[in-house]
Structures are given as structure tokens and as C-alpha cells.
Amino acid sequence: MASKHPLLRRRALRIKQDPDHPLYMFSLTGTELFRIADISRISRDDAGKLIGYQRSDVRKHVQDIVDYLNSEHVVFPNSIILALSSRVRFVRSRGPEVDDGCASAGTIEIPLPSNGEARPAWIVDGQQRAVALSKSSRGDFAVPVNAFVADEVALQRDQFLRVNNTRPLPRGLITELLPEVTTNLPSRMAAKRIPSAICDWLNLDPQSPFHGLIRRMSMKAAGDDKPVVADTSIIKMLEESISSPSGCLYPYRNIATGDTNHEAICSLLVVYWSAVRNVFPDAWGKPPEKSRLMHGAGIRALGRLMDKIMPGIKARNHKGIAEVEEELQIVAPMCHWTSGAWESMHMLKWNEVQNVPRHIQMLSWVLIHAYLQAKGLA
Numbered sequence: 461m462a463s464k465h466p467l468l469r470r471r472a473l474r475i476k477q478d479p480d481h482p483l484y485m486f487s488l489t490g491t492e493l494f495r496i497a498d499i500s501r502i503s504r505d506d507a508g509k510l511i512g513y514q515r516s517d518v519r520k521h522v523q524d525i526v527d528y529l530n531s532e533h534v535v536f537p538n539s540i541i542l543a544l545s546s547r548v549r550f551v552r553s554r555g556p557e558v559d560d561g562c563a564s565a566g567t568i569e570i571p572l573p574s575n576g577e578a579r580p581a582w583i584v585d586g587q588q589r590a591v592a593l594s595k596s597s598r599g600d601f602a603v604p605v606n607a608f609v610a611d612e613v614a615l616q617r618d619q620f621l622r623v624n625n626t627r628p629l630p631r632g633l634i635t636e637l638l639p640e641v642t643t644n645l646p647s648r649m650a651a652k653r654i655p656s657a658i659c660d661w662l663n664l665d666p667q668s669p670f671h672g673l674i675r676r677m678s679m680k681a682a683g684d685d686k687p688v689v690a691d692t693s694i695i696k697m698l699e700e701s702i703s704s705p706s707g708c709l710y711p712y713r714n715i716a717t718g719d720t721n722h723e724a725i726c727s728l729l730v731v732y733w734s735a736v737r738n739v740f741p742d743a744w745g746k747p748p749e750k751s752r753l754m755h756g757a758g759i760r761a762l763g764r765l766m767d768k769i770m771p772g773i774k775a776r777n778h779k780g781i782a783e784v785e786e787e788l789q790i791v792a793p794m795c796h797w798t799s800g801a802w803e804s805m806h807m808l809k810w811n812e813v814q815n816v817p818r819h820i821q822m823l824s825w826v827l828i829h830a831y832l833q834a835k836g837l838a
Contacts (some may be wrong), residue, residue: 466571466572466574467570467571467572468495468496468569468570469569469570469764470486470567470798471486471566472484472486472550472565472567472568473485473486473563474550474563474564474565474566475563476561476562476564476725477745479659480729481610482550482609483608484544484550484568484608485539485604485605485606486568487561487603487604488603488605489599489600489602489603490594490596490598490600490603491594491599491603493590493594493603493605494590494594495539495579496570496572496573496579496580497542497579497581497582497583497590498581499590499591516746522588522592522832523592525588525593525596526595528673529593529596529597529598529601530598534601536589537599537604538586538589538604539586539603539604539606540585540586540589540604541583541584541585541586541603541606541607541608542582542584543581543582543584543607543608543609543610544570544581544583544608544609544610545609545611546581546582546611547571547580548569548609549568549569550566550567550568550569551566551567551568551569552564552565552566553565553567569713571804577600581607583660589603591688596722636721654702654713654720655694655696655698655699655702656691657722658729659674659691659694659698660727661722662726663676663687665726668730669730669736669737670689670694672686672687673686673687673689673745673754674687674689674690675689675690675691677691688746688747689748689754689759690756692746692756693755693756693759693815695757696756697762698761698763699765700763700764701766701767702720702725706767708766708767708769708770708771709725709728712724712725712821728770728776730776731770731775731777731780731781732769732773734781734784735781735782735784735787735788736753736762736784738781738785738794738796738828739788739789739792740753740797743797743798749811751797751798752796752797752798752810752813753795755813756820757816757823758797758823758826760815760820760823761823761824761827762827765791765824765827765828765830765831768831769784769787772787788836790830790831791827791830791831794826797810798810802823802826804826805822805826
């Protein structure tokens with residue numbers, strides 16, 4: 461049956477791997493690449509659901525590639541990785557010598573969109589190279605392409621993370637994508653999936669004191685400058701408490717089965733951080749350059765104080781919030797989130813506290829020591 465779309469045809473190899481997601485190797489010119497492929501930018505829809513997975517262009521990197529492409533004697537061996545729609549068709553070549561047991565030769569037929577239709581491919585890796593190709597003077601320059609068939613965005617994200625696992629991707633981009641990937645991940649990434657999912661909930665649920673305050677890559681891509689707390693600070697705070705036996709969130713993670721009681725964790729976090737907001741209203745919700753409470757050091761130090769306070773708080777309602785407020789009042793007089801200097805930190809000015817291990821450790825010790833001393837535990 462003839463296709464109603466014009467087709468882009470290329471000689472290709474079909475590699476034998478997963479029969480449900482065929483893998484192809486072929487070539488495209490820079491002009492052809494953006495006729496069939498889109499870049500799936502990371503962002504959020506109106507309901508707050510994560511869409512896409514790619515970061516914004518790195519202009520300097522793109523320009524460096526453009527300059528190279530416009531030079532003489534160009535060799536460009538690095539392939540672009542695409543996810544293809546299942547609308548593509550592979551026609552195997554005829555003859556006895558087209559299949560060697562590992563791959564078969566043939567022609568891949570990719571429908572060309574028209575009248576505003578969606579393109580049938582997405583760039584999983586090589587977006588900077590692809591953009592550079594489109595901006596160079598060599599529109600007919602052919603580059604190698606590896607492509608797998610996958611309509612599911614989850615599989616595209618999974619491959620994106622695996623391809624970039626050893627490369628310097630922005631930490632915020634990785635952590636935001638992790639909750640959306642359902643396949644098995646390397647242990648280093650898997651350990652961050654639960655904290656990142658909880659971070660999402662804290663940012664998106666109206667009952668959370670952090671609602672709309674956490675800065676994530678998708679919001680930055682959308683030009684939203686309202687969030688003030690770095691998601692990496694929240695995730696590190698959660699990760700410490702969940703993974704350490706002395707953390708107040710640790711009991712809600714079943715190490716044997718891998719199950720996590722997300723509801724109990726979120727309930728505890730709402731109680732504690734609502735109390736923090738109530739005790740320090742002048743420091744809450746401000747950008748970190750105006751409030752060190754919303755700074756990485758403040759979030760991490762108060763997270764460690766949370767591990768000392770919350771085991772004794774049983775209520776998960778307004779009564780619990782009031783109890784935590786009483787506990788926080790013990791350390792409140794010594795806190796200098798927006799002005800003054802920390803007497804117990806050698807008179808370090810409030811805005812000199814940095815998000816570095818030494819300052820995080822110092823601030824944590826000052827708050828925890830003062831709290832335990834007041835409770836007769838130190």
C-alpha cells in the first residue's frame with residue numbers, strides 16, 4: 461500500500477537487538493535531519509506534567525562546531541542518535557548476501573511531514589551537533605545516524621540518560637528526568653529517583669510549603685523565574701535523610717524490597733517545613749541572595765536538624781506543625797538568615813555563608829548542637 465506522505469529513503473543496516481524496538485544505522489545530511497527530527501525540550505505542561513528531556517542549546521559549544529564544519533577537510537564521525545516513530549518502514553534488500561546474522565541491509569523509508577504535522581523522529585543525543593549542522597554552510601554534509609524505533613517518551617528518556625551517564629549533563633536535568641524513567645537504571649542514578657520524585661511532589665502539590673518555590677530545569681526552560689530554591693539542594697537534603705540510618709525518613713524506605721512509603725514521607729515533610737516557614741516568615745520564599753534559609757546551605761542544615769526533631773513528633777496535622785514550631789523556637793534566636801552575623805560561626809556574615817561542604821557542616825553543627833544542648837542531650 462503506497463504511503464500518502466512523500467518519503468525520505470536511505471540505505472540502512474538493521475541491527476538485530478530488541479525486535480520491539482528495531483535499531484538502524486544510516487546517514488542524513490544536516491538539512492534532512494531537521495526535516496524529520498525535533499528536539500524534545502524539557503518543560504512542563506499547564507498541569508505541571510513533565511514533557512521532553514533535552515536541555516537548552518549551549519551556544520558557545522554550538523558555535524565551535526559550526527566553525528569547524530565551515531572549515532576545510534572536515535571529519536565528523538560522531539553519530540546523531542534518533543528515536544523514530546513506528547511509522548517508519550524498513551525494506552530489506554533482496555539476495556542471499558544481505559544478512560550476516562547480526563545485521564541486514566536494506567532501505568529505511570521515513571515519512572516527511574507536511575501541513576504542520578509532527579516530525580517522525582526525535583533527537584536523543586547530539587542536539588548540539590544537529591543544531592550546528594543546521595547553522596553551518598554545509599547543508600548537504602552527511603553525518604552518521606543511529607536510530608531506534610520508540611514512540612514511548614519513557615524509553616527515549618531512558619536512552620538519553622544512559623547515553624549521557626558519563627558526560628557532564630546539568631545535575632538538575634538528570635534529577636528531574638529520573639522519576640519519569642521506569643526501566644532499571646545504574647545504581648548511582650536509581651538512588652536519586654525517589655528523592656527526585658518527592659521533590660516533584662513538594663513543588664507541584666498545593667499543600668506543600670515548597671509549592672511553586674523549587675527551581676527545576678523545565679521551569680528555567682519555560683522562562684519561569686519565580687522559583688527560588690535549587691532542586692539539587694532539596695534532593696540532597698532528602699537523599700541524606702532517606703539513606704542514613706539516623707535520618708528521620710530512613711524508616712519509610714524498605715531496603716529489602718525497595719518499597720518506599722511516599723505518603724508518609726510527604727506528610728512528615730509538610731509538617732516540618734510548614735513549621736520552618738511559620739517560624740521564619742521573613743526569610744521564607746525569598747531568593748537565596750536575600751535569604752540564606754532558601755540557600756543550599758540553609759536547606760541542608762535545616763534538613764539535618766529535621767532528622768533530630770521529627771522522630772519525636774507523631775502528629776501529621778496542625779498539632780504536629782505547632783509542636784515543631786516550639787522545637788524550632790529553641791534555635792530561632794541564633795539564626796541569621798537575612799541579616800546580621802552568626803556568632804557561633806566566628807561572626808560569619810549572613811550573606812557570606814556559601815553552599816560548600818565546610819559551611820554546610822558548620823551551620824549544621826551550630827543548629828544541631830544548640831538544639832541538643834537545650835534539650836539536655838548534648
